[in-house]
Amino acid sequence: MSKQAINTVINGEPTTFLAAPTQRLLDALRDEIGLTGTKEGCASGDCGACSVRVDGRLVCSCLVLAPEVEGKTVETVEGLAVNGVLHPVQQKFLEHAALQCGFCTPGFLVAAKDLLERNPDPSETEIRFALAGNLCRCTGYDKIVQAVQAAAVQMRGQSAVEVTR
Numbered sequence: 001m002s003k004q005a006i007n008t009v010i011n012g013e014p015t016t017f018l019a020a021p022t023q024r025l026l027d028a029l030r031d032e033i034g035l036t037g038t039k040e041g042c043a044s045g046d047c048g049a050c051s052v053r054v055d056g057r058l059v060c061s062c063l064v065l066a067p068e069v070e071g072k073t074v075e076t077v078e079g080l081a082v083n084g085v086l087h088p089v090q091q092k093f094l095e096h097a098a099l100q101c102g103f104c105t106p107g108f109l110v111a112a113k114d115l116l117e118r119n120p121d122p123s124e125t126e127i128r129f130a131l132a133g134n135l136c137r138c139t140g141y142d143k144i145v146q147a148v149q150a151a152a153v154q155m156r157g158q159s160a161v162e163v164t165r
Contacts, residue, residue, distance in 0.1 A: 008069045010035070011079030019066035026050045028066035029076060037077040037106045041135070048134030051107035052076050058114045060133075077106035080113060088151040089113050098147035100138035108134050112148045120156055124149065 003018040010033065017032040029035045029052070038061055041049030045060040052061045053075040054068075080087040089112045092098070099105045108131060115122060115130040122130065127148045128141070136144065 004067060006066055006070050008071065009073045011074070011076060017066075021065070021067055023066045024062055025052070025054075025064040025066045025069060025074070026061040029061060029074075032066075035076050035078050039103055039106055041103065041107075046135070047104070048107040048111060048131075049104050051110045051134065053110060053114055058111055075110070077109050080109060087113060088154045089116065089148065092147040092151040092154065093144070096143050096147040096150060098139060098143040104134060104136045104138075108136070108144055112144075112151065115148070116152055116155055120152060122148075122152060 001020045001022065003020050003023075005016055006019050006028070007014070007016050009015065010029075015033065017028060019028045019032060026038060026040055029038050030040075038052055039049040040062060041047035043062050045063045048060065050061040051058055053059070053073075054064065055072045080090055086094075087109075089109050093105065093109065098108075111131055111134050112127075115127065119126060119130075124145060127145050131141070131144065131148070
């Protein structure tokens with residue numbers, strides 16, 4: 001199968017890579033571009049480990065063909081930190097010990113950032129609903145939810161004391 005040039009923007013950088021018509025975005029990110037943060041968990045869109053954003057929409061990259069991102073913007077977990085500064089979601093995951101083995105973490109981080117960009121003040125129920133497409137076999141979900149809540153507070157510029165009042 002011949003490969004075609006795909007022109008896209010990945011994590012803010014114009015990028016061209018070669019992909020076969022049937023190559024998954026997940027494989028192109030990892031094998032063609034070298035962005036290995038996105039993980040393959042199930043290959044069926046059920047676990048969320050491969051979550052990325054395409055044109056601002058959260059998708060499972062195992063279900064998207066690489067040629068489909070032609071002319072689009074792709075955001076991966078590698079694009080969360082800016083100039084070496086962690087995104088608030090990343091920082092709060094560390095502070096709240098919201099990870100163990102880390103395999104599912106990239107997908108959770110991308111999904112959490114997506115949620116907080118759409119809803120800067122989500123309830124616990126809204127957080128759990130937004131992250132329902134991501135599975136974790138190690139931590140359970142309470143610390144993850146707490147980390148997202150804390151990131152939301154930080155992103156809104158409020159202190160934790162203000163929120164609890």
